[in-house]
Amino acid sequence: MHTITQPVCISKELAAYTLILCFHVTLNDLEEIFLGRFMIKEKPHIDAEQYALLQEKVDTLKIIDPLRQNITNFLASDSLNLLQSVEPTKRLLDLKKAYDEAIEGSHRVAVQEENLFKTRNSYRKLAQRAATCYNIMHYLRQLLPEYVMPLEHFIDLFDSCIFQSEKHSMGAVMTEITKTAFITIYRVLNDRDRRVFAIYFAMEIESFNRRQNQQLDLNIPTGEREFIISPTWAVSLLQKRGARLPNEHRFWSYKKPFDWMTDEAYQNLQFLAIFFDWFSDGFERMGKEGQEAKWRPLCEGETENYPLPAPLEQLEPIQKFCIVRALRSDRLLQASTVYVTNVFHQDSNKTKSLTQEHNPNQTASSSSQNPSTSRSTTIPVSPTLQQDADLLTRQSGQRSVLLFYDDEPDEVVNFFLYCTSLIQTDSSTTTPTFQVVNIYGNGANEERILKRTFNKALTNNTWLLLHCIHNSPSFLSYVETSLWELRSKRSSSTPSMPRIWLSIQRAYSFPSSLYNLCLIAYIRTPLSMKEAMTRAFSLIDNDLLRHSSKVEWIPLLHNICYLHCALNLRTRFAQAGWDLPTLTSFTNVELTSAFQVAAREFALSDQSIVRLESAHTSSAVSNELNIRPLSWTSMRYALSELIYGARALSEYDQRAIANIVDFWIQPGSIKRDFEFSKIKYKIPSIFFGQQPKLSQLQQALESLSIHQLDVPEACHLHSTNETNLGDDLLIINRLNRIIDALPANISLSTAVHQRPNTPVEDVTINTSFSSSNALSTSFSSAALYSFSTKKTVALEEYSAMILASKLPKVLTKEQILDRARRNGTPIQSPFNVWIMRETQLMTDLVTLIRTHLQSIKVACDLNQLGTQWSVELANVAHALYYQRIPDVWREMMGPSAPPPTWGLNNFFPDLIMRAEHIEKVLTKGREKHPAYNLSAFFHSSSLFGIFKQEVAHAINLSDDGNNGSLIFQCELTPRDREHIREPPKDGIFIFGLYLWGCSSDKNAVEHGISDAPARNRDAYSSLPVIHLTCVSAEKASQLVSQQQQGADATSNSRSTTLDIYSCPVFYKRSLERRTTEVVCELDLWKKTTNTGQASRWAWRGVCMTVKPY
Template sequence: MTNEKLETVIRNQARFLTSEKPFKLQIGQQEIECSPKFRLYLHTITQPIFIPKELAAYTLTLCFHVTLNDLEEIFLNRFMSEEKKHIHAEQHALLQEKVDTLKIIDPLRQNITNFLASDSLNLLQSVEPTKRLSDLKKAYDEATEGSHRVALQEENLLKTRNSYRKLAQRAAACYNIMHYLRQLSSKYVMPLEHFIDLFDSCISQSEKHSMGTVMTELTKSSFITIHRILNDRDRRVFAIYFAMEIESFNRRQNQQVDTSVPTGEREFIISPSWAISLLQKRGARVPNEHRFWSYKKPFDWMSDEAYLNLQYLAIFFDWFSDGFERMGKEGQEAKWRPLCEGETENYPLPSPLEQLEPIQKFCIVRALRSDRLLQASTVYVTNVFNQDSNKTKSLTQEHHMNQASSLSLQAQSTSRSATIPVTPTLQQDADLLTRQSSQRSVLLFYDDEPDEVVNFFLYCTNLIQTDSSTTAPMFQVVHVYGNGPNEERILKKALNKALTNNIWLLLHCIHNSPSFLSHVETALWELRSKRSLQTSSSQPPMPRIWLSIQRSYSFPSSLYNLSLIAYIRTPLSMKEAMTRAFSLIDTDLLRHSAKVEWIPLLHNICYLHCVLNLRTRFAQAGWDLPTLTSYTNVELTSAFQVVAREFALSDQSIVRLESAHTNSAVSNDANVRQLSWTSIRYALSELIYGARALTEYDQRAIANIVDFWIQPGSVKKDFEFSKIKYKIPAIFFAQQPKLGQLQQALESLSIHQLDAPEACHLHSTNETNLGDDLLIISRLNRIIDALPANTSLSAAVHQRPNTPVEDVTINTSLSYSNVMSTTFSSAALYSFANKKAIALEEYSAMILASKLPKVLTKDQILDRARRNGTPINSPFNVWIMREAQLMTDLVTLIRSNLQAIKVACDFNQLGTQWSIELANVAHALYYQRVPDVWREAVGPSAPSPTWGLNNFFPDLITRAEHIEKVLTKGMNIRSEKEFFLLINSNGISGREKHPAYNLSAFFHASSLFGIFKQEVAHALNLSDDANNGSLIFQCELTPRDREHIREPPKDGIFIYGLYLWGCSSDKNAVEHGISDGPSRNRDACSSLPVIHLTCVSADKAAQLVTQQQSGADTNSNSRTTTLDVYSCPVFYKRSIERRSNEVVCELDLWKKTNNVSQASRWAWRGVCMTVKPY
């Protein structure tokens, strides 16, 4: 509460409730008199759980939620009052006539009763009473007949009114979706008043269109409007949930499902095991007792998980039982195998499954291929929208039959779109927002790309169409930088000018000036109040005031009621990102050059820009420093300027311009200049995109990617990116294509084709799994959990929702996983609850008993070092003694923590008796994670917390054993010259040297390389200054197993324990070096064989490369063979937690290849080595 007056009044609420006489309150320097009858009501669209505790303590919170039935009546009444005014007026007249008739009938009935009850009445002796009674009866019959006539007319009007009820039900269903989206974020808000405006625009002039077309237009506008409010990841969740609600709506209309009982199909899509568990708890069926449970898997190539899911489908869902029985019959294998191996979602299902509803088909794909969830969800949404567009056409006939009107209206043409886009295009989004902004101001949210907001605003203004009778509106973009009085005065002047002259105004980054934001809000509220007092015909045009605010800024919630909301950022999808990038190109830039390479090159620059951003999504697989490597429209605009200038120089346009200024004749021969692709590539890779890369490895990758896409061969019509079978659309090679045609060509691309790792020159491995499917399903699960019991199976089974828990994670060796942290969902809790739980004290005792290695004491370490034959103060002994001591300290720390936990659990010394560090260790152990304090003790090679204790302890034992062996056996590092010198002087007699070093066992493996280089430098009599520059490492991959190595090499050392990322390696084919293919290991890395490491001078290394190159040329008879040498960096780990300066060393890898351009591929793939497999 920042308002002093309001805070004072609220905090003195008790005085208003208990006082009987007026009293005074001191507010600042003023004293005001208060009446005890004063009551304060506050209204907000904020959810009750987000109301500040300082305010909630003094207020009574009431939450008003409009039900689905209420929304239906609201929209139906709105339609009748806006579009069927004659029916609405006639209904009102009938109601008035009915009231008047009742006013007549009741007195007549009372008069007849009173007349018959009179004591003086004698019908047999007098004619007058009979006549009087007859008149009363006649009047009563006439009134009753009029009442029946009114009732009949009212019934006909009610039928007519109900004929439009499906439209109101669709509107209510669309708006109700927005209510449940708030489960994902409290910022997803759309006031009912805004949706009523959208409803009015869709039903406007509905007499000219069929009711089915109006319903499709309403669904389409609702989908685009809500889609615009959400962030990129939640937009996919929304599309699936929207399709589910629309399909459920259609099935309820057709009475295909029981509306009071959830079917469980939605839960099956979330998680088959979770859905079956819920269905069993509801008492549907028991799998073990069903006949399908005894069926054997008919195909060996089908996975056990897929067949089990199909069994569950057949047992619990009757619509699949027939198809499941036919699956084992002859001839069915050819129909089912493509579903399990290819693009399952696009392949037709065997008969009779092809006639199923879209969500039922989705369930089958979910059962077969859990790795195709994203693609299957897109096909599902497309099928639902197409089916809905077809079904709404039938509403036209039904509607006109209810009204008994002419069938000629059914064939009336309409200009409205009859399809709902699965992913709204930029033009559709901007066009709808521009039309809606005529009613309200626009609030644009952004995260970290303010330039995108300006570009989107300018794009929207370019869509405004004017003719000769109207003048083009004026536009202005005002950047708000500070909160000073002078700047605020200038801003207020610009705002008043825009309000007065009807200027399109964008107040960019208005959150930088909170006081001016408050002023703008007040001005918009005043403008709204004035317009509400005016009739629609006399209202002037609404000033177009657009505001942009950073999404993390805490702004007043009242802005939601004032403004339309849009979330602007670069899309995550490659297709949408390319469309957005191409929207920066205007007609002038498109016609800048007449060369055939110009328009395809613009396409390639957009693709290049989006590819570099796509690599950022793949984290360490894409860049060495992914968090610092991202690109905005600033780089894209600069790239356009660079190529435009180069093409202008090539076209001699600048020379002609200079000649016109100097009035001098210029020879054509002197001014002919060829297009310089080299200069374009240099500007893009070094000055624009490469300038944002902070490591030499990222710069090298950017340069190679630019070389691939910016070259004469990549802008030809027959060029194809073979990895994803992508070709530049043919329209880009047409003669003077229109800008709209190029945009449509990009929008017609496949949604998921370009989102693959191969699109940005990477291999598909577990490391490049973005985890979008897991995130989308988890957030969809959260929405389904919040649905009522007649829709959500989870709500129907559980009387209350499950209590959320923290850290529901899956331990995996994929510590580099790109999956974002997901919100709580009941399916995740179910999977976690099914794991076998072990008591904390039992687990601690088990680790202490069997999983900790035996380590040396400080005295034992010193004694081993003295007896290994190496001087005690030598660099090698200093290093290995330090390694042994670090291992001792780590194991001692682990043992002390486990013992303390075991003692605390045995004696119930819990709660506050634990230290914070011990509580954190116990918390991590409970979830089978590596505690942070242990990871800090490990050092730079520490694993991720999710690597799991089952991997951590075996690795710890292996490391301790190897360090002890190296400490015991001593040093065997030597150069070839030193080896012969030591033999002649009997320097190594009687000493058993360690044959090979496991780099993954050491805490500081980089020290071993430094010691090796130092020893070689001393043997060659090199100074320390010349050490680093004149000596380089060379490695040779050997086919030998580490178990078979008994003795060290004569020259250099044997090392192992390195892991290769970005490509693969096979020890059985070491003569070819590394292989340009994806790793087949589930950990996304390949374990390298034993490497023979040598350290030689730079001159000798060049000679060796020349010799191997000549050998490669002579061994190849048909094609020229080159030796591809790649300087591969070695890091401690692949995890994103790694710091940029944690480079162990660089090793040269080589590969014989016939492809001259092969050398660039290693930088594309982001090839590197690590000493740990995480």
């Protein structure tokens, strides 16, 4: 039996009855395979000549041995007398002459053989490059076992690249192999692993070129790759290998020459200079006069794009990457892109020099004789959609195509249709037909129809997409069997296969044999904003592009694509992007509907339609009267309410979508001079040209900077720690997995920490009662005892410490009632009922915590850890040992409960603060307590309800109209909460709120909230004391008018508007917050000179929480 599945993935039922052998083709074996393949396909005459010489060599050897034996026998004869007879001499001379001729023939064959061997070896670099590219795929399985490419597939790829190689330069063929392998492997991977693969691919290509130039020792890893992963980790490995300490080197005593350089960056540069000789000279010069102007730009701005000082600019790309990594770890993604670009550019130049070295006249002659057959000499850093689709379309003639997807089946159909649109036909060939068949798995009747459709497609050579074929496993088996039969019957005269494409959702299981049968492609909406815009624009065809002749039409199509991708980008930022990010996503269905809405609106106002209607009716109506102007309002309404807004389940997300749509779908956003100032983005100028081609528009989007749009500002958010996706850490960690798996002559970690070969060096025998197993059992028991003892001691000490100092004092029920009677508020008033419940909840929580801790302490004292515990107590002990908040405590805290990872060091001080504040409120009562800390209460929403009810009763408002006619208004005050001694005359003072999405400064409260990112590392701003009032809707409108008049009076130069934003208040920010956990909405007022400012707070997703998590 044979499978491409890894040995560790084989089921235990099968592994128990089989001997598993894992075959891995080494790099040298791959080199010989590809070299032999090239000679057979492109240079068959060399093999024929070599076979003829081999035959001649055998024939010569057959002559030499008998001649040598004849001469020996003749000279050994007893009757031989060379001095007395001439005949023996002549005989000997004839034998000698024949022998010399045979020897000369043998030498001639050897020389010709050597020449053929040199000719064969002149193509070895081509085979080595192909072996390097395929070997990369082997190590990608460290990221995901599904990353598979059978050697047979790569041989087909190799054959297509070397086809008619004599018409191209050797460098062009090598670049074609590299580019095709890169794109083919690239499309198998998911989006984040594609970036990992690009870096690893560039590392291998650069290492290949440096080995060819004898710049690297083949047996000693340099440690540069490990430095990219982590400078400190690389230094520790280099120390162990070289037994040299950094503090023993003279560079370690050097002082930092620039105050603006961080200590971490300078220490990394010291490590580079100590352990890498190529940087020592540059490090020496860094402290000299005049060097500050050269180094400072490297530590600020776009470090990766700034040239290095003179002696360092000539370094290899990975060495430059190490310098940027040492200086700016926050620019890792951008620096990796520049590194990959530099490697591919350098490789293209090296292949040109290889061409001149291999055949100086070949390039000029081939380009002059065959100008139409020239190949691209560049490798794309990120393959475009057209490059990927074009290559896959050409390769699909050899094998069927298997398209994987996750949760976007419509993307698969769009990709298939885009691939088929690239097929070019001439007058001599018939236009192929295309068909998409959706499979639902509805039983035998559907399967019969599917088989009939499939067989008809095979007969008519139709391009057929069997969409969602995983829904019918039996039909999938039938298709697989049919395709294998067709492949086995394929002859050299008809090498192409039927164009059958399959699509399978990745979560479903499918036969692993499909990897051998089909080409693999992973289809989903790209995470990169630039690639997502390119993919979105690919849905536009020429008919839609020429739908209207208005100058606004094509820029509007661009803005719709940008709008769609920006909304999806916000989803990546989770809670910072949407209120309900897991339920807010947008597919091509919404994008296509948006195109239809815009096309319908432009069709209604197009002058050509009016002229056409007038001509048909023979009416002489003026065109100007019949022209209907564009209704931007109707387009914005359809997009924000009917299409994109309909996908959002939160009213706050709907509000954000409406404001973003208002920004991008308006006349000012489709002008040539419009610029999105946050990221300095402008619509490409080709979109404003006269009838631009669709390919030109696509190329304009593909030429955008890769990382320019992958920032929070691109989707109207601020950059904070909350919007840090951590892609750089993920990519580095996954790249580390690959590097650790490399052999010892490449990976420094493998060279330092030797590991046995996988699976074992020799066959082992499974003996259940061997001495080694007994030893391991005793060791495991000792380790378990040591761990349990350590855990017992730690829990006992920690429980005793918490019980002694970290738990607040709480009130009993009698004490709670007594305090409530004496606080000056009626005992049955809503306020007293609420605060008594809050106090009782705090008492119950502290009592539960104390009970758990006492039980754990007693169990540890009696050495009963884990033996006489309930499940609940065991979970509490486990959480405490790992410094996590137990779930049972969090459940009792209600909607304001912290996440389990908030930490016990934060939990207990917060618990003490809450207990003290609740006790103060209970003691002073409603009339005397000056300010309320909302973060201290379990149900702070009740306080707002009580306050609104008090206002309603004061103005004689019925309970039925309470909610709709009363509005909360808040004013940020500069007062310090410790200095507030009395409550306000009107309303209440509140504090303990946290602002997300923007920032606030209590020293500049007259400006309200500021449209700037929060300076707190936790992405929130602590709000100052707020004066909260509650007024009727009529009075609120009067106050707004008064405030507006005051704003106009104080502003003499520019018109000032009053920005009012209804800010939602939640209990917490974390994802585990439920949709119903909304405390209230507070109206924030702010004077502004920007008329569009009001919408910005919804863009930013501004909200408040009563807890800082």
